[in-house]
Amino acid sequence: MKMKIRAENLTMLGELSVREIANYARLEKRGYRPNEVFEADKHGWPADWEGRLILGLTFHYNMTGRKPAYLKEIIDEIPKHLNEKGYFGRICENGDANEQQLAGHSWYVRGLLEYYKSTEDQCVLKLIEQVRDNLYLQIKDNFLTYPLTLEDIKSPTAWELSHPQSKNKNHAKSIDTGCAFIALDGVTALMEFYKSKELEEMASIMVDRFSQIKLQECGVQTHATLSALRGALRYYEYSGDKKGLDLVIKIFGDYKEQAWTEHYGNFNWWGKPRWTEPCAIVDSFIVASWLWRLTGEIQYLEDAQHIYHNAAATAQRATGAMGTDYCLGADLLKHEPYNEDNLDMRFVRPRTYEVDWCCTMRAGEFFNEAFRTSFFTEKNSVSLGFFNNCVADLKLDAGTLKIQEKTNYPYGGMFDFTILESDIQDEINLKIFIPSLWREKDIVDVKLGDTTKSVKVENDCFVISFIPNKNLKISLDVGIKSHTMGLINKENIHGDFSFRHGPMILAVDCDIEDIFNPVSTHEPIAKLARDTKLDYIGNGVWESKEDKLKLSPLYNINRIPTPKTARQALFNE
Secondary structure: OOEEOOHHHEEEOHHHHHHHHHHHHHOOOOOOOHHHHOOOOOOOOOOHHHHHHHHHHHHHHHHHOOOOOOHHHHHHHHHHHOOOOOOOOOOOOOOOEEHHHHHHHHHHHHHHHHHHHHHOOOHHHHHHHHHHHHHHHHHHHHHHHOOOOHHHHHOOOOEEOOOOEOOOOOOOOEOOOOHHHHHHHHHHHHHHHHOOHHHHHHHHHHHHHHOOOOHHHHOOEHHHHHHHHHHHHHHHHHHOOHHHHHHHHHHHHHHHHHOEOOOOOEOOEOOEOOOOOHHHHHHHHHHHHHHHHHHOOHHHHHHHHHHHHHHHHHHEOOOOOEOEEOOOOOOOOOOOOOOOOOOOOOEEOEEEOOOOOOHHHHHHHHHHHHHHOOOEEEOOEEEEOOOOOEEEEEEEOOEEEEEEEEEOOOOOOEEEEEEEEEOOOOOEEEEEEOOOOOEOOOEEEEEEOOEEEEEEOEOOEEEEEEOOOOOOEEEEEOOEOEEEEEOOOOOOOOOOEEEEEOOEEEEEEEEHHHHOOOOOOOOOOOOOOOOOOEEEEEOOEEEEOOOOOEEEEOOOHHHOOOOOEEEEOOEOO
């Protein structure tokens, strides 16, 4: 099984580094300082703000090596804000469980666990164990009765379910149905850390119950769904119980068919495309890359790259924060209608510019995953499914090496590798996975130092075998092609296709006011046929021959969304 490298063994350069640093800076500004973080939540989510922030800042610390400005102060302040049982919020009595409290503490224990692994601060172990013993294990059996249907939700047994809330003036009143199963992520993280049989049994109960919920009928939150899938994957990897993997494959497949936007974001609830939510986008990216690592199925690598280069990149804002977008391609009339009934859903554009209470903090975990999935190791093989300019320290069975990667991916398919250091005397394999959907070549010439050999793709992978001598240079170019793609979600009807460059969706920029046209009911700004002749300008940008419209990638460091950014990404035949 492929193993991810640790973030601290990677020096990231280029666009991914710019995006990560911007988010790190945002998490040390207003709203995220010691005198603010414990008073931030006003909507009944104990430990949620605190946990997400600790988790995000710890991941940033691991990626950069720079200690967060305020994290230690925040950690030291925690005991002052706990109840007498040692966790946040009220003490649950009479055997009832509050699902928002359980969800919030999932981020909290995961944040503390990552903080402990990075710092070995013994003081946080007691904080973690108080949640484990006094909160989670106390409500283990409550998951046996979590509501499975809409009728069950009306009269829950042993549960205080999520309540209607509006988190700011731009946020519609909502209920985060299913958020109790976010806790599966935290429970399995505790299980793995403590090697706890009791927590493994609790995780098994949660996996069984979640597999029975009528997700669409109950309008379960897709973020809660995807966080639960992360926990199910960890349960499978730890216990070997295949029901965890089977659950993830089934529900993730349903999610792609029913709750994906056309730029690989999410419907916030099953069956309700009100907005995308970067928390869910982060989770979907992690689930997809995790599934690829476990199963080797290239479809999951395609999913992860699509999510990363489109939905996640679009969700990040110029401030480094993360925000929600409208659901590209959604059929609003088929689902719960918007008040803004003149919206053209062929456009990607911000809905809530920043979601500071959750999504901005989750970006730290997203970037950590993007870092760590740059290289996978297995015995004497190094696998790459994500590509960035970077330097990595790798440990294989045969020894250690330091390798530098330079690439123009996803705009092109050029790769240059240099072995900076190595104590390996044996031959190793460098495996480069490029999905056939946008791979230009099936046979490439690979330059290994002064020699060149031809390598043929097998199972979407170019395998290069060599002895990694110091200063050895390896070069190849697989090419990246443009293509078009029809709708990816059977629930969507607006727009028939999109233009692509590699994994990136191409879009036409416009002014936000141009979307609204009271005369012509959702007429798109640009009309481009699927066989429109395009000229390549460079950097993923194409121009139509006839009317000179430019199409550029959603993934664009020079086009990070502002509040009025609008980009047409779907077109009619």
